[in-house]
Amino acid sequence: MRRIAMLLFACLSLGALSAQAGEIHPALAAQFAGLGAEEPLTVLVHLRTQAPIAALDATLKAAGASRETRHREVTLALQAAAAGQTELLAALAADRAGGGVARYTSHWIANLVVLRATRAAIERVAARADVALVEPNFQIERVAPVGDWRPASGEREIGIAPGLVAIRANEVWHELGYTGRTRLVGSMDTGVDGSHPALAARWRGLHAPWQECWLDALGNGTSFPLDLDSHGTHTCGTMAGLAPNDSIGVAWGAEWIACNAVDEAVGEEFDNDVIAAFEWFADPDGNPATIADVPDVIQNSWGVGTHLGYPSCFSLWWTVIDNLEAAGVVTVWSAGNRGPNAQTIGSPADRATTPTNCFSVGAVDATNFGWPYPIADFSSRGPTTCDVPIENAIKPEIAAPGVDVYSALPDGLYGENSGTSMAGPHVAGVVALMRQANPNLDVDAIKSILMATALDEGDAGEDNSYGHGFIDAYAAVSQVIAGFGEVTGQVTNASWGGVPLPGATLELVGYGWQYFTDASGHFTGRAAPGSYTLRASLAGFAPLEAPVTITAGGSVTQDFALTDVAGPAISEVSRPVTLAGGGLPAPITATILDYSTVAAATLHFRLDGGAWSSAPMAWQAGDSYAGQLPALPANTAVDYYVAATDGLGFAAQDPAGAPGEFYTLLATELVYDYACETPDFQWRVGLLSDTATNGRWVRADPVGTFLSGVPVQPEDDHTPAPGTICFVTGNGVPGGSAFAANVDGGCTTLVSPTFDLSGTQRAFVSYWRWFANLLISADDQFAADISSDGGATWLPLERLPRNRNRWEQAFIDLEPLIPFTNQVQVRFQICDLNLPSLLEAAVDDFRLESYTPSSTGAPDWQP
Secondary structure (H helix, E strand, O other): HHHHHHHHHHHOOOOOOOOOOOOEOOHHHHHHHHHOOOOOOEEEEOOOOOOOHHHHHHHHHHOOOOOHHHHHHHHHHHHHHHHHHHHHHHHHHHHHHOEEEEEEEEOOOOOOEEEEEOOOHHHHHHHOOEEEEEEOOOEEEEEOOOOOOOOOOOOOOOEEEEHHHHHHHHHHHHOOOOOOOOOOOHHHEEEEOOOOOOOOEEEEHHHHOOHHEEEEEOOOOOOOOEEEEHHHHHHHHHOOOOOOOOEEOOOOOOOOEEHHHHOOOOOOOOOHHHHHHHHHHOOOOOOOOOOOOOOOOEOEEEEEEEOOOOOOOHHHHHOOOHHHOOOOOOEEEEOOOOOOOOOOOOHHHHOEEEEEEOEEEEEEOOOOOOOOOOOOOOOOOOOOOOOOOOHHOOOOEEEEEEEEEEEOOOOOEEEEEEOOHHHHHHHHHHHHHHHHHHOOOHHHHHHHHHHHHHHOOOOOOOOOOEEOEEEEEHHHHHHHOOEEEEEEEEEOOOOOOOOEOOOEEEEEOOOOEEOOOOOEEEEEEEEOOOEEEEEEOHHHHHHHHEEEEEOOOOOOOOOOOEOOEEEEEEEOOOOEEEEEEEOOOEEEEEEEEOOOOOEEEEEEEEEOOOOEEEEEOOEOOOOOOEEEEEOOOOOEEEEEEEEEOOOOOOOEEEOOOOOOOOEEEEEEEEEEEOOOOOOOOOEEEEOOOOOEEOOOEEEEOOEEEOOOEEEEEOOOOOOOOOOOOOOEEEEOOOOOOHHHHEEEEEEEEEEEEOOOOOOOOOEEEEEEEEEEOOOOOOOOEEEEEEEOOOOOOEHHHHHHHOOOEEEEEEEOOOOOOOOOOOOOEEEEEOOOOOOOOEEEEEEEEEEEEEEEOOOOOOOOOOO
């Protein structure tokens, strides 16, 4: 296969270079007319030699290549072509030194360079023989929902969202057994709230380097997914969301990765986040030989602005999309929300170079109507305005639920909105289900099956409202597995009485099909007819392989007895940072699992670097074990680790390098502990200098206010009963409007007493806080600050820019923030600034701890 790919590349590259200069796109020439001599402009520079991906794609299809092979060969071919940028990059570097070039970025997803330079420098680049075209840098626009976000009541539980039932996704889960497990979806949107209960457990970054799982295109410096809008969280929820009593995702068993490139501001300053993002999605770990990091499908709810003067449907950068799909990644495109008139479909969703490219999705109302589902009035219609054969011109390709779609919103919320942005993720989720059923199904085959199995609506046959019709997940997945056979068996523990092994992985080596054992160690899976090597594996056991032959409609049984080779798996060890006040025993818990039984579990500990001691950990329930650190003197440090042994004598510990590695708990002195239940007049509540006209801080029993069923002010303080009082920004009237206690017109401030921390080595502040920002104003936030000079200057403790309408604890180490003096204060400030919002905040259970170790070293301490 490698020889075929390289031969194709060599043949199509010979003679590619000529003496002729590159072309300047007419739209760029028009921009030049109004450009000053030294004014920079960002452009795309396409080199003349491009990898022969169309020919390579055809070769891979003919060979029946696996997705792993396809990804490797296409990526290597693209990178080989981009290696020819050497001379151009050297010239750009020289021109940068001379001031003509501001910056440039090399890409391999297509052989191009994004360049920001003066007109003269751009013209020099265009005159090169190795350059084919220089075109304007395109600007993208998000396909915004039709209306405002409508948060659902915090108490509402959807069960299975109506759109999932309409597309028959629940039948795929329950009857065919596919949930998207083992598959990966990509969110090319405004980001994703990685902490959302419907999504947090399946972010791939929980078990892989975050750089492979989150691309912060906006440069916020984050290593964890976030969404400063709401759009990306909602669309990702429809693809893969699942929480207790909230089945909102089509492929809720799939993992996800994301970037926030679609949150990029429109303007000339940015490089090209879309191209950079697609290149990242094509190979997140930078290794063409691996495939687990590469998404099966990417949902796109954005389009390219038409104000740059492109000729109809022309853009050479679309090669980026083709190359990404040739590498095995399906791209799905929301059609746009500019209906109901004809020819309103967005770009590149309007692209029609083939019957499936770009694969666009219209919206129907499957929430408020039964079958047949009416097309949404806003859903963009075809045909495309592209100059293509008439048989390709009908758009969109398919329709899906896009009205009042219930999904995730940031900060743990759920809500509804409408748009083709809500329809596209339904299709992307179905692609993940199809890829679980057949991991090597190529992109065009997936699209063809989706269209062939769609339920016809509107005019008979394909039309410019519904495309081929309404998506049918059950029919699509059923067609994928037509003619498959079955492999079954049981995996047991050969080292411990043949007990069943749940959670073992069965894989058809080299083909991507994976199956998993249930609680009784049994597995069942489907695959295309053929001869395979079946591998059984489970952490802590030596893997085994066996040959199997699967026949169409037949069933073959293959059992495995695995040998235990490792000690218990220890996880979720509790890791408290401090024990306030010292003295009390500290409970330490851990999850310990071994299929050859846990013979012993032990908690090892030492005080201030002294000798190690130990205490047994007792089984609690399931795989949970608990032990106790003895009563600790204040201002001491306790190191600890957990060890366990299985019935075969294999041992393990957590941390793995113990006792050289360990966890540490500090027994602190309690400087201040305030539950707000009784007055402390040293707190300054709502300063005279505050500018807020409403909702100033008060100490009160919060009454609870709501907006459309969503909590704004808490009904209760945080302190366990009989506690009732907390600090709150204004206090509502029972049954009154949430806006009556809303912070309005400026800032309101709450300032703590002054604390003496002089002589302290470490200090920690903790408090419980509530922050409602329900109209999601981007310029309002919960601000906590600290001062070490009596309030003359302040440094930030934390900022909450988004709604967090629930009690959550903040725990902050003060050592890196301030010098410890006798003038330490904390303040909380809520400001209603420019954009309108509905703001409410509360603070309760404020605590300050200090830690100053003894200078005499480890004492004579007996546990």
